[in-house]
Amino acid sequence: MSHEAAARDTANTPDDAGQRPVPFRGGGFVHRPLGPVAPVVFLAILALWELGSRSGFISPIALPAPSAAFAALADLFKTGMLWKHLGASLYRLALGWTLGSLLGIAVGLAVGLFSLARAGLLPLVSALFPVPKIALLPLFIIWFGIGEGSKVATILFGTFFPTVIATYAGVDNVDRGLIRMGQSFGLGWLSIVRKIIVPGAMPAILSGFRISASIAIVLLVAAEMIGAEFGIGAYILMAGALFALDQLIAGVALLSVLGLVIAWLIGKLEKRLLSWRM
Amino acid sequence: MQLTLHDISHRYGGTTVLDGVSLTVDDGEIVCIVGPSGCGKSTLLRIAGGLEKPDGGAALLSGAAPEGSLNPLTYIFQDFALLPWRTVEGNVSLVLEDHGIAASERAAIIADVLSRTNLSDFARALPRQLSGGMKQRVAIARALAVKPAILLMDEPLSALDSQTRELLMDDLVALWSRERFSACYVTHNLNEAVRLGRRIIVLSRRPGRIRDVVEIDMPLAERVDRLAELELLQRRVWDIMREEAREADREISDVA
Numbered sequence: 033m034s035h036e037a038a039a040r041d042t043a044n045t046p047d048d049a050g051q052r053p054v055p056f057r058g059g060g061f062v063h064r065p066l067g068p069v070a071p072v073v074f075l076a077i078l079a080l081w082e083l084g085s086r087s088g089f090i091s092p093i094a095l096p097a098p099s100a101a102f103a104a105l106a107d108l109f110k111t112g113m114l115w116k117h118l119g120a121s122l123y124r125l126a127l128g129w130t131l132g133s134l135l136g137i138a139v140g141l142a143v144g145l146f147s148l149a150r151a152g153l154l155p156l157v158s159a160l161f162p163v164p165k166i167a168l169l170p171l172f173i174i175w176f177g178i179g180e181g182s183k184v185a186t187i188l189f190g191t192f193f194p195t196v197i198a199t200y201a202g203v204d205n206v207d208r209g210l211i212r213m214g215q216s217f218g219l220g221w222l223s224i225v226r227k228i229i230v231p232g233a234m235p236a237i238l239s240g241f242r243i244s245a246s247i248a249i250v251l252l253v254a255a256e257m258i259g260a261e262f263g264i265g266a267y268i269l270m271a272g273a274l275f276a277l278d279q280l281i282a283g284v285a286l287l288s289v290l291g292l293v294i295a296w297l298i299g300k301l302e303k304r305l306l307s308w309r310m
Numbered sequence: 311m312q313l314t315l316h317d318i319s320h321r322y323g324g325t326t327v328l329d330g331v332s333l334t335v336d337d338g339e340i341v342c343i344v345g346p347s348g349c350g351k352s353t354l355l356r357i358a359g360g361l362e363k364p365d366g367g368a369a370l371l372s373g374a375a376p377e378g379s380l381n382p383l384t385y386i387f388q389d390f391a392l393l394p395w396r397t398v399e400g401n402v403s404l405v406l407e408d409h410g411i412a413a414s415e416r417a418a419i420i421a422d423v424l425s426r427t428n429l430s431d432f433a434r435a436l437p438r439q440l441s442g443g444m445k446q447r448v449a450i451a452r453a454l455a456v457k458p459a460i461l462l463m464d465e466p467l468s469a470l471d472s473q474t475r476e477l478l479m480d481d482l483v484a485l486w487s488r489e490r491f492s493a494c495y496v497t498h499n500l501n502e503a504v505r506l507g508r509r510i511i512v513l514s515r516r517p518g519r520i521r522d523v524v525e526i527d528m529p530l531a532e533r534v535d536r537l538a539e540l541e542l543l544q545r546r547v548w549d550i551m552r553e554e555a556r557e558a559d560r561e562i563s564d565v566a
């Protein structure tokens with residue numbers, strides 16, 4: 033009797049009278065924010081690479097040292113060519129991507145809202161989306177000239193299709209209950225589109241932006257490799273032709289930075305426009 | 311203003327959902343509609359508010375809407391239907407923006423309805439920050455903002471826990487005592503029906519027909535204190551419904 037009472041009293045200490053804690057089985061499958069892991073990994077790879085090059089383990093003919101690539105970049109900066117190349121690329125990217133996105137949103141909304149547009153345009157979009165726009169570049173050169181026109185058009189077409197698809201899928205996903213609510217309060221058609229459908233489709237449109245921006249960079253470089261004097265793509269092509277691998281790496285690094293900056297900007301935009309989500 | 315549903319029939323594909331339902335919602339009257347799951351209550355309410363066209367019969371309005379009513383037939387939805395990207399006041403503002411009301415007057419209406427629903431402190435909150443009960447209060451405030459003649463409520467309290475439901479039911483009773491709105495109130499909760507209804511319309515299982523109508527003369531404000539009598543009424547409604555509900559239950563399991 034007294035023994036039992038004693039056992040019960042110490043019930044909350046483990047290893048006692050056959051009692052043990054319930055095994056913990058939760059946890060995992062959740063990402064923790066780990067702060068500066070990414071830059072550390074990045075710097076470590078750079079350091080290893082540099083070490084490999086200096087010790088002669090990596091031949092400079094196969095892969096130049098990061099310091100050499102960096103020197104090429106510094107050279108580019110000193111001669112002022114950096115801004116010329118970057119400026120030309122950014123201009124094409126901004127123009128092509130903006131026009132492609134605006135047109136894509138407009139057509140995507142039409143496909144999402146009107147049966148006629150859906151029946152008429154959706155098969156066309158589905159047929160043209162998978163065509164690599166680079167394959168059409170010669171055609172664009174004939175249509176829009178070898179200058180800026182063909183390059184902007186390539187980027188425009190490349191961003192247009194994914195934006196159409198993201199937008200109309202977003203419109204389709206807008207909660208029908210909210211639209212019914214708008215109708216039940218007598219809201220006009222335009223009000224329902226502007227205040228319910230467009231904001232409701234915005235998350236999908238913005239995630240479409242992420243994809244279309246990456247596609248735009250890929251197409252930018254491809255387009256600049258044909259008949260461009262300036263631009264990051266032209267610079268890389270030139271470096272490749274001369275086997276100046278340090279410049280080639282520098283150009284690729286520029287593209288990566290461009291991609292990172294754009295992803296960051298879209299992240300900012302999402303934070304601003306979708307702050308209501310979380 | 312009076313809403314009359316005249317001999318409403320409706321089909322979806324091959325199945326008849328409603329069959330010859332007629333009812334009238336008089337001025338200042340709350341009519342509750344109960345019936346087994348899937349019998350067409352929500353469909354009937356959508357027809358009543360002009361969100362769906364009936365295959366047979368008609369929904370008719372008579373009498374003038376009250377002075378200044380912006381949207382005589384106004385819904386309160388089960389899932390609140392608030393825009394998640396708009397604040398509480400933005401959600402109320404939404405239904406006023408298309409009526410060409412000056413911004414200052416709009417702000418005054420918003421402030422008024424938010425204070426009547428005890429939401430003034432939450433004017434700047436987003437829906438995701440609010441509890442279910444609060445969200446439904448916002449939906450009620452939004453409905454009041456357009457000065458409705460008749461409220462159409464489709465299980466407005468079903469998404470809430472039972473304590474919150476009691477609180478909101480008290481709010482609705484207090485609101486009705488002040489404003490004497492008319493309402494068509496769909497619910498499966500018989501307790502809500504006997505607490506709020508002047509008349510309870512019991513629908514049969516699909517196809518929905520009127521099985522019976524239970525009239526309750528007891529004034530709304532007294533009902534909280536006369537729960538024993540309500541309990542008897544609730545039992546009566548349940549006796550009418552029981553067989554229908556059982557059959558409906560079996561029907562659904564046959565289909566599945």
Ligand SMILES: Nc1ncnc2c1ncn2[C@@H]1O[C@H](COP(=O)(O)OP(=O)(O)OP(=O)(O)O)[C@@H](O)[C@H]1O
Binds near residue numbers: 327345352353
């Ligand atoms: N848009 C629709 N298209 C096809 N069938 C529908 C549609 N809406 C409802 N139905 C069918 O009509 C019947 C009645 O539906 P309704 O939603 O009106 O029932 P309810 O009485 O409100 O049910 P619950 O009690 O579950 O809310 C159901 O069998 C449902 O499946």
Ligand SMILES: [Mg+2]
Binds near residue numbers: 351352353
């Ligand atoms: Mg329903």
